Amino acid sequence: MPNEGYTMVTHEKPFRYLSGDLKVTRGASWSGPGCHDGCGVLLYTNAEDKLVRVEGDPENPYNQGRLCVRCLALTEAVNHPDRLRYPMKRDPKKRGTEAFERITWSEAYDFIEEKLRYYKDNFGAESVVFWRGTGRDIATYISRFAWSYGSPNLTSGINGIACYAPRVFGCASTSGSFWVGDYSQQFADRYENPQWKPPGTIAIWGNNPLISNSDGLYGHWIIDCMKRGSHLLVVDPKCxxxxxxxxxxxxIRPGTDAALAMGLANYMIQEEIYDKEFVDLWCYGFDEFSERVSPYTLEKTSEITWIPPEKIVQAARMIAASDGFALQWGVAVDQTTEALPACQALSALIMITGNLDNPGGMIKPPELLNYLGGWGQEFLPQEQEEKRLGIDKYSFYRTGVVSAAALTVLEAIEKGEPYPMKAAWIQTTDIITGTGPDPQRAKEAFEKLEFIVGVDLFMTATMMALADVLLPAATYPERNGIRVGDGCQRGETINQAADPGECKADMEILLEMGRRFNPEAWPWETVEDMYSYILTDSGLSFAEMQEAAPVFLPYEYHKYKTGKLRRDGQVGFNTLTGRVELYSTMYSRLGLDPLPEFYEPTPSPYSTPELYEEYPLIIITGARDWMYFHSENRRQEHLRALRPEPVVEMHPDTAKKYGLTEGEWVWLEGHRGRAKRIVSLNLGLDPRVVSTSHGWSHPEAGPERLYDTRELNINSLIAWEDMSKIGVGANYKVMLCKIYKVTA
Amino acid sequence: MSKAFLIDYEWCTGCHSCEVACQMVNDFPPGQFGVKLSILGPWPYEDDKWIFTNVPFFTEQCTCCAGLETATGQPYCVAHCQAKCLVFGELDELQKQMTAKPSQLLQGVGQR
Incomplete structure (x- = not known):
């Protein structure tokens, strides 16, 4: 039995059982391939331990039997003939060619160990950068490996940590915690839980949560709540x-979210429709905050955001009158150049309306492991921590941010300053296809490194261009694991069902390499022992959790009234003042602006009018397709068939103006680069704005063409320098472009 | 007895789970569907109103997943529908449900 306060669901069967000729393994999904969620799945395997079918687990309260297309078509990824199946090695002089040679795992481990010891002994462990993709399974273990090896240079490769982290660190700095919308996900009995009620209003702001999946949110909970009475306020440039x-x-005009939030706050304050009692009792710095937002009159806010004043009034009144207000915000806020003051502006709306720690408002996600903070930082010597790239430049990186600044790492590779960079460990991330800005610059920088280890499921543009040793990772149905990620955590196990062949789990590779360098940090015989250690607080071992999962963590509302949010047991929030800080004392101490602010996007029609003459359209990137998670899934044929090529959506008037028709290939060109797309007409866009998705490649184009990423990667329009001056935020979303037909 | 699907199109988000669930479990190649989604919109009308409606249609290739062993006993599309807007059952039973909420679609699929 788990420890007191933990709750379980009833299972009819053990976690492994037979169904006809097939074996069924119950467990959670995650990655790879995967997403940020951790849906309950039933994995069907045949007598040869081959994955033949995936079903949603109806007993799991998280997804309640439902699945999206990516897990439904999972067999097409797991069983794909293009999977990397054994370790390989290539002469660094032959990067970019198919000159890989098969080696054994022990040869691979020995060779990598020898090289990484050489760089550590001769140039310092900081000369090796550890580069991972967006946080999922891998995040926890690679952080421990980097730090126990001795390198402070670990990065998710997203410029300006501009995904999830700005909102999390922004909230933590001003209110002592991150907060997520309350959809009853913390309770085993979900919508039936008597303490819970649906949010009166859910603001869907800067994300499309039905498709995207951050903050531990299963998007269709929004639908479940709508059926139970929740109303939506949607802030999006697209219908x-x-x-x-x-x-x-x-x-909204793309990139002006902070201005809208400040305008809404100002209206609520002027009209005195905010929660006065909560502000009086629990907020700090209301007067300074009121003064800061006071210039954001309806007229000014409307002028900036392109939203009519009467709709701003309507929105402010809707939020203020709502019985429970949940802010479902997303990367569009993180991916502005100055994300921290933007997050502060948006989060102020939940603060001045008292929607913290309350049913149907915003809740503090219970956690088994502080996943964003990494795992095992105590193994990084202090003198090594001081060498973390970016820490001198950005004071905020000393307040809980554990990663290096990706741009500073890139510059160190390019210039050899402040010290030479020699090697990289790139694990399950596709830098050239996916989420880094200016992929050509990233590729050229990495090419300067002497030694690169890659770990992935498939050959990718990044691995083809850069890897000297390439290790094949197991997919999630081929290995054991635990799902301790973003949002509300549960005790969830990922249970091996299929035969991995020679592939190994990401965690197993890191455990094996980790103990070669620092056995104290990696005392476990098996990955399962390691998972048991992480699950200690639950009172269950990994093996026990496999049977019991999902196990829900203790949860209660209104902890700020009972002293349960603070270590010292005092009532209030976990900040210096004990209050929710509308004026941040932490930012003030760090020499940062203590109040929210709006910064006009650059480029934009107003900040760069000359550029706007040549590039007359605003382009927003990162629109989500149902079939794809970032750069993943293009090899799954049933998914690819639903969206064979990347599209740029535009209003029919825009297409007419530039002589374009539905279905034809065009170049989208900005002042820094261009990418190819197919025209798709959409009445739901402002004619001044076009929208497209990211992460595109053509697997069929082959590795030596880098899967056509040179012409498909929309991040060619984005520069690494489009980032925050305080290191938090980067403009990935709002560019200017012109559009013309592809000829020949 | 005649079987049918009741489609509460008010909630269909167009996620394609029904289509892919069906294709994968029945081994249909891409391009063949036991259930296929139609996407209407978005287009604006009157003041600030939008039509954006998704409707799944069941084709003759639908087998209602007869004989398939699943955790729920439901057709794969129904079990995985993310918006929970599909119901499978006896035609006359679903007709009663439709009376309770008339703005749905009821598609009979005969005896399968």
Whole structure:
């Protein structure tokens, strides 16, 4: 039995059982391939331990039997003939060619160990950078490996840590915790839980949560809540399906979210419709905050955001009158150049309306492991921590941010300053296809390194261009694991069902390499022992958790009233003042602006009018397709068939103006680069704005063409320098472009 | 007895799970569907109103997943529908459900 306060669901069967001729393994999904969620799945395997079918687990309260197309078509990834199946090695002089040779695992481990020892002994462990993709399974273990090896240079490769982290660190700095919308996900009995009620209003702001999946949110919970009475306020430049179904849709000018939030706050304050009692009792710095937002009158806010004043009024009144207000915000806020003051502006809306720690408002996600903070930083010597790239430049990186600044790492590789960079460990991330800005610059920088280890499921553009040793990772149905990720955590196990062949789990590779360098940090015989250690607080071992999962963590509302948010047991929030800080004392101490602020995007029609003459359209990137998670899934044929090529969506008037028709290939060109797309008409966009998705490659184009990423990667329009001056935030979303037909 | 699907199109988000669930479990190649989604919109009308409606249609290739062993006993599309807007059952039973909420679609699929 788990420790007191933990709750379980009833299972009819053990976690492994037979169904006809097939074996069924119950467990959680994660990655790879995968996403940020951890849906309950039933994995069906045949007598040869081959994955033949995936079903949603109806007993798991998380997804309640439902699955999206990516896990439904999972067999096409796991069993794909292009999977990397054994370790390989290539002469660094032959990078970019198919000159890989098969080696054994022990040869691979020995060779990597020898090389990494050489760089550590001769140039310092900081000369090796550890580069991972967006946080999923891998995040926890690679952080421990980097730090126990001795390198402080670990990065997710996203410029300006501009995904999830700005919102998390922004909230933690000002209110002592991150907060997520309350959809009852913390309770085993979900919507039936008597303490819970659906949010009166859910603001869908800067994300399309039905498809995307951050903050531990299973997107269709929004639908579940709508059926139970929640109303939507949608802030999006495009008429998404949720926008069409909303009570109010604000078609915002891309990148002006902070201005809208400040305008809403100002209106609520002027009209005195905010939660006065909560502000009086629990907020700090209300007067300074009121003064800061006071210039954001309806007229000014409307002028900046392109939203009519009467709709801003409607939105402010809707939020203020709502019985429970959940802010479902996303990367569009993180991916602005100055994300921290933007996050502060948005989060102020939940603060001045008292929607913290309350049913149907915003809740503090219970955790088994502080996943964003990494695992095992105590193994990084202090003198090595001081060498973390970016820490001198960005004071905020000393307050809980554990990663190096990706741009500073890139510059160190390019210039050899402040010290030479020699090697990289790139694990399950596709830098050239995916989420880094200016992929050509990243590729050229990495090419300067003497030694690169890659770990992935498939050959990718990044691995083809850069890896000297390439290790094949197991997919999630081929290995054991635990799901301790973003949002509300549960005790969830990922259970091996299929035969991995020679592939190994990411965690097993890191455990094996980790103990070669620092056995104290890696005392476990097996990965399962390691998982048991992480699960200690639950009172269950990994093997026990496999049977019991999902196990829900203790949870209660209104902890700020009972002293349970603070270590010292005092009532209030976990900040210096004990209050929610509308004026941040932490930012003030760090020499940062203590109050929210709006910064005009660069480039934009107003900040760069000359550029706007040549590039007359605003382009927003990162629109989500149902079939794809970032750079993944293009090899799964049933998914690819649903969206064979990347599209750029535009209003029919825009297409007409530039002589374009639905279905034709065009170049989208900005002042830094261009990418190819197919025209798709959409009445739900402002004619001044076009929208496209990211992460595209053509697997069929072959590795030596780098899967056509040179012409498909939309991040060619984005520069590494488009980032925050305080290191938090980067403009991935809002560029200017012109559009013309592809000829020949 | 005649079987049918009741489609509460108010909630269909267009996620394609029904299509892919069906294709994978029945080994249909890409391009063949036991259930296929139609996407209507988005287009604006009147003041600030939008049509954006998704409707799954069941084709003659639908087998209702007869004989398939699953955790729920439901057709694969119904079990995985993310918006929980599909119901499978006896035609006359579903007709009663439709009376309770008329703005749905009821598609009979005969005896399968």
């Amino acid at each position: 998404t399906w949720l926008a069409a179904k909303s009570a109010l849709w604000l078609q």
